[in-house]
Amino acid sequence: MTRKQRRLTMIGGALAVLAVAAALVLNALRDSIVFFSTPTMVAEKHIGPGTRFRLGGLVQPGSLVRGDDLAVRFQVADGGAKLPVAYKGLLPDLFREGQGVVAEGALDGSGVFRADTVLAKHDETYMPKDVADALKKQGHWKDDYGAKAGADAKPSGGAVASQGAAPSAEGATR
Amino acid sequence: MIAESGHYALVLALALALIQSTVPLVGARLRDPALMNVARSAAVGQLLFVLMSFAALVMLHIISDFSVANVFENSHSLKPLIYKITGVWGNHEGSMLLWVSILALFGGLVALFGQNLPLSLRAHVLSVQAWIASAFYLFILITSNPFTRIANPPIEGRDLNPVLQDIGLAVHPPMLYLGYVGFSISFSFAVAALIEGRIDPAWARWVRPWTLLAWTFLTLGIAMGSYWAYYELGWGGWWFWDPVENASLMPWLAGTALLHSALVMEKRNALKVWTILLSILTFSLSLLGTFLVRSGVLTSVHAFATDPTRGVFILVILCLFIGGSLTLFAGRASALKQGGIFAPISREGALVLNNLLLTTACATVFIGTLYPLALEVLTGAKISVGAPFFNLTFAPLFVPLLIAVPFGPMLAWKRGDLLGAAQRLLAAAGAGLAAIALVWAWTRGGAVLAPLAIGLAVFVIGGAVTDLVERIGLFSVPLATAARRARGLPRSVWGSAFAHAGLGIALIGIVCETTWNTEHIGTMKAGDSVNVAGYELKLEGLTPRPGPNYRELAASFSVSLDGEPLSVMTPSKRTFTTRGMSTTEAALLRRGVSQLYISLGDTTPDDAIVVRIYHKPMVLLIWFGPVLMAFGGLLSLSDRRLRVGAPRPAKALRAMQAAE
DSSP: OOHHHHHHHHHHHHHHHHHHHHHHHHHHHHHSEEEEEOHHHHHHHTOOTTOEEEEEEEEOTTOOEEOSTTEEEEEEEOSSOEEEEEEESOOOTTOOTTSEEEEEEEEOTTSOEEEEEEEOBSSTTOOOHHHHHHHHHTTOOOHHHHHHHHHHTSSSOSOOOOSSSSOOSBOOBO | OHHHHHHHHHHHHHHHHHHHHHHHHHHHHHTOHHHHHHHHHHHHHHHHHHHHHHHHHHHHHHTTOTTBHHHHHHOOTTSOHHHHHHGGGSSHHHHHHHHHHHHHHHHHHHHHHOTTSOHHHHHHHHHHHHHHHHHHHHHHHHHOOTTOBOSSOOSSOOOOOGGGOSHHHHHHHHHHHHHHHHHHHHHHHHHHHHHHTOOOHHHHHHHHHHHHHHHHHHHHHHHHHHHHHHHHSSSOOSOOOOHHHHHHHHHHHHHHHHHHHHHHHHHHSOOHHHHHHHHHHHHHHHHHHHHHHHHOOSOSGGGOOOOHHHHHHHHHHHHHHHHHHHHHHHHHGGGSOOOOOOOSSSHHHHHHHHHHHHHHHHHHHHHHHHHHHHHHHHHOOOEEEOHHHHHHHHHHHHHHHHHHTTHHHHSOSSSOOHHHHHHHTHHHHHHHHHHHHHHHHHTTTSOSHHHHHHHHHHHHHHHHHHHHHHHHTTTTSOHHHHHHHHHHSOHHHHHHHHHHHHHHHHHHHHHHHHHHOEEEEEEEOTTOEEEETTEEEEEEEEEEEEOSSOEEEEEEEEEEETTEEEEEEOOEEEEETTTTEEEEEOEEEEETTEEEEEEEEEEOTTSOEEEEEEEETTTTHHHHHHHHHHHHHHHHHTOGGGGTTOSSHHHHHHHHHHHO
């Protein structure tokens, strides 16, 4: 083989691998990404039953009902709308009424959000960023959330962890 | 006073870095050895001042000086001493100070042990190091000064995030930073080579050990972080494809590729341009990781500080260094002479394939990590890309890589014999197939992919063993001769065999843990017992216990197997009063390389407690694999060949050990 042919073999091989990778990525992006919504966005967009998404908002005070065998029901509100959530399993350490929460799952036929994962942040004053942004955008951001977060975030934020693969914030329960 | 001296030392380090980043360059232009040698003393001076500054911050934390904002926010007088020290880098400012300390350490090591380098190359390398250092000193001094005082000092501190009050914090960040920042050396060498427009033979000999050292630490750092997350977060996960984890995985993948391409360059003087590019990319990914973690663009425990000026500052540093070095590369790379030629089927060809697959895998991780950010900026839509994405992209790319791993060392340089290599790997392939059949028979009707993956892992391990067996002629020559040959075998050969076997071992752990993990979640009262994977666990009782800066509720479980009592496990739940946070301390019981894992949830009103019990088969192999890989790295680092030409090899080796 001449130098040119060798180089062409290499480039051809490289392109083939890249093409396979691109196909894999596009395929995965179509099937396995999950959008984030708040109850208001759910009402506006008419998300159908069975579509997986992440629901974020505040746990409505007084809405938490514990059933048998670790089943819980609560409502997630964002000031504009409320959505009932059903979940079975362990709630994260920092799950509290009135606090921010992110749940992943899908709506069932009767309009109840069936969560299979509930995430809450490990820092008590911490509001999940997605939830905070959404609340601000919809004008339901109350100053005391900001004050709480702000008091803790000066100047470095409440809890800054080390870099890398150390414990992830999402004290999630599956 | 301590705080002010620490601050002042840091300013002096910046001044020295600025001198180091300009004077040697001028010296190299004018061919003035005196000016070029400024780099050396400046680098050593910088190291001393940064260490003084770091020591000052450690001292402030030890004596609990709450008039310093950083200590007030992250410490507590009742905190155990070890966490007072590790708490220094358990926050943004302190961890950036650790970052620059390690950067200065590497610069100092090059200055001290680089006497055999050509003078102008050393001047250039140290200058580039000083550019990076200057940028980060400025970042610390302007946006995240750890020595800021509080006007009215409070009496008590806010305490460190309880999740971080763990021995993991003592080990994981320094290890990770030694890896991240260690790649700055290969970056500086690459940029220096581009500035000079030529690559010396000394270049590859120098870059490879530094890359190997950085890679070894990064491997250990990632594994340590993963194990820490596993036992501390209380739900038994060890890898979450969290963006911050990906930020450390990307430099690791690129660094692994660099390690292999530097090998080709060292031995065969080929792939020069590609190696330079990889050096730049690897460190760029380390910088990107720092940006992602430190800027607060990601939602993660690692990135609570969301101060926009910091993000913008690091973004500017990132663009300057990545953009600058890639521009330099585009302009200068064509000037580098082409090296030796090789056939596609050869050791070089195999290493090219390795590089191709590793960088492509790295690219898919890159896309999965940054796509949500880009989409949010462009369209405002918020999405999350989680494990399913990476399972569908990363895993398929790793399968051909794993298949190819045993072939690489079997092929000859320049032109290899694929059929011959395949024949020599028959035994390994047979072992793999036997493993598939065995696992299949044992778990009939279960998962389909798992036995195949285990077979692949056994093939990789078998390949590493075959390579060693063939080289020392075990079974074909008398045992004494084989033993002599084994001693004579270069350590780098042993190193790569260990590293490759580690890969297979980690894969076995990953597959077993994810496929045959048993989980039990439920509420238990004292006296209740459950059966998990054949083990009988009985909750004996719950006892509250006081701790130095927390209260804890400990549960005591007696574990028995087939009626035989084994042990007592005591998971607990700690409540830290200062921050009002609670953490879960999981209890682990090791059985061989498998583990029983218990973590506690909330107590219910009727005195029952929610418990999570896992049986995780072979789980320890997940971390034993990387440790073996890192051991291989160190073994290879101690190879005599890597120290060829070093005037004082014994001392250089000691320096490397000191850097651990």
